[in-house]
Amino acid sequence: MATKKNQLLSKKVFALHTDDQLEASEHVLSKIKTKDKLSAKTIFKRKDGSVFTAKVTPCKYMIGGKPIVHVYIEDLTEGLNILQELEKRSQAISSSMDGISMLNSDGEFEYMNDAFANIYDYNSPDELLNKTWKLLYRDSDTRFFESNVLPEIVKEGRWRGETVGKRKNGSIFPQEVSLSRTADGRMICVVRDIIERKEYQQKIEQALQEKKTLLKEVHHRVKNNLSIVSSLLELKKHEPVDSVEELIEETQSRINSISLIHEKLYQSETLSEVNVRDYIEEFSSIVLTSFNSDQKNITVEKDLQPFNLKTRRAVPLGLIINELLSNAFKHGFDGSNDGHIQITLAVNENEVVLKVSNNGNSLPEDFSIEDRQSMGMTLIKTLTRQLQGTCKVTQNGSTIFEIRFPAVI
Numbered sequence: 001m002a003t004k005k006n007q008l009l010s011k012k013v014f015a016l017h018t019d020d021q022l023e024a025s026e027h028v029l030s031k032i033k034t035k036d037k038l039s040a041k042t043i044f045k046r047k048d049g050s051v052f053t054a055k056v057t058p059c060k061y062m063i064g065g066k067p068i069v070h071v072y073i074e075d076l077t078e079g080l081n082i083l084q085e086l087e088k089r090s091q092a093i094s095s096s097m098d099g100i101s102m103l104n105s106d107g108e109f110e111y112m113n114d115a116f117a118n119i120y121d122y123n124s125p126d127e128l129l130n131k132t133w134k135l136l137y138r139d140s141d142t143r144f145f146e147s148n149v150l151p152e153i154v155k156e157g158r159w160r161g162e163t164v165g166k167r168k169n170g171s172i173f174p175q176e177v178s179l180s181r182t183a184d185g186r187m188i189c190v191v192r193d194i195i196e197r198k199e200y201q202q203k204i205e206q207a208l209q210e211k212k213t214l215l216k217e218v219h220h221r222v223k224n225n226l227s228i229v230s231s232l233l234e235l236k237k238h239e240p241v242d243s244v245e246e247l248i249e250e251t252q253s254r255i256n257s258i259s260l261i262h263e264k265l266y267q268s269e270t271l272s273e274v275n276v277r278d279y280i281e282e283f284s285s286i287v288l289t290s291f292n293s294d295q296k297n298i299t300v301e302k303d304l305q306p307f308n309l310k311t312r313r314a315v316p317l318g319l320i321i322n323e324l325l326s327n328a329f330k331h332g333f334d335g336s337n338d339g340h341i342q343i344t345l346a347v348n349e350n351e352v353v354l355k356v357s358n359n360g361n362s363l364p365e366d367f368s369i370e371d372r373q374s375m376g377m378t379l380i381k382t383l384t385r386q387l388q389g390t391c392k393v394t395q396n397g398s399t400i401f402e403i404r405f406p407a408v409i
Helices: 006-008 021-032 077-096 114-119 137-157 194-236 244-267 274-291 311-332 375-386
Strands: 040-045 053-065 065-077 099-103 108-113 158-166 172-181 187-193 271-274 299-305 308-310 338-347 351-358 391-394 399-406
Touching: 099 114, 108 299, 114 172, 114 187, 137 158, 137 172, 137 194, 137 311, 172 194, 244 274, 244 311, 271 274, 271 311, 274 299, 274 311, 308 311, 311 351, 311 375, 311 399, 375 391
Parallel strands: 299 338
Antiparallel strands: 040 053, 053 065, 099 108, 099 187, 158 172, 172 187, 271 308, 338 351, 351 399, 391 399
């Protein structure tokens, strides 16, 4: 203070206060009679009439049987200016829900905005003011701050990073913290709750991992399907055909059935399952177009229940459907220009039932799918076993192929 020592010695303490602070000053002097030490905030008046806010800490001693009061006065002007500036800034960023606080050199909160208290689930800043920052962290996090963060702030004047905070109810949450030290030893703390950001990052990482896994799976399936094509050609090599053109058409049809599976796969959301109903709808139309002509008028009726199937099981099912439809067109309606094919797909919790029937030429009376050695029937039997299913053929005005297999393996 600018007042010289001898000018102050003759004055009473009340002369240093503004008029509106006299009552508060008397209250402090009254309390010091019963307490050895206390702390209060008050406003002092300088010699030139200007005022300043200060923290007053009077301590009582007994010297020679006489009570002596020693008063420590801390000018809070700079700190209050910082607080006012913080308040302005906190109002500007309140919409972002960033929490702002100021701590004294003892690590106690002197100021905070509502957002700061809300982040930790406290009803108002009053619940945290004059409390230590350690209240908002677990013991392990407190040790981390004391061992790593505080020394860096002393050295660099600031620190920023991610850590874990503790809410009022004890639950923890990820947060981003920015700390900076002021010239008078205080600490400014800005906190942001990043739980939504972390959850989003986790979902992105999980989705990326799923895509990598699915990509490996797709490559694996493509490799297997090429092996299937090679096996189909190998089987056909040992079976007599009327013409090379017929061989190419049959092989092309089988490859198309596999190709369409992958086309549907890439259109699906998961990249791992195919909607069997959509597949049958489209593939049956392709087969119908390829076999029908100006002379033939074969109709296809479908009653299909929606059902998703893993790719590894959709490929053999697609090949089975190809064989059943191709056989119906080529053999069921051989020599006939009109006819009807019906495809049904029924699904329950345990089983999938596929039926393909036609009202064309009947099969021989002694027909047995187990005894038939043609490539088409061999494929149907082999692929049905891959699905861990069964195949049955019945004739009652129409020829009906019924394939049953487990819905889930």
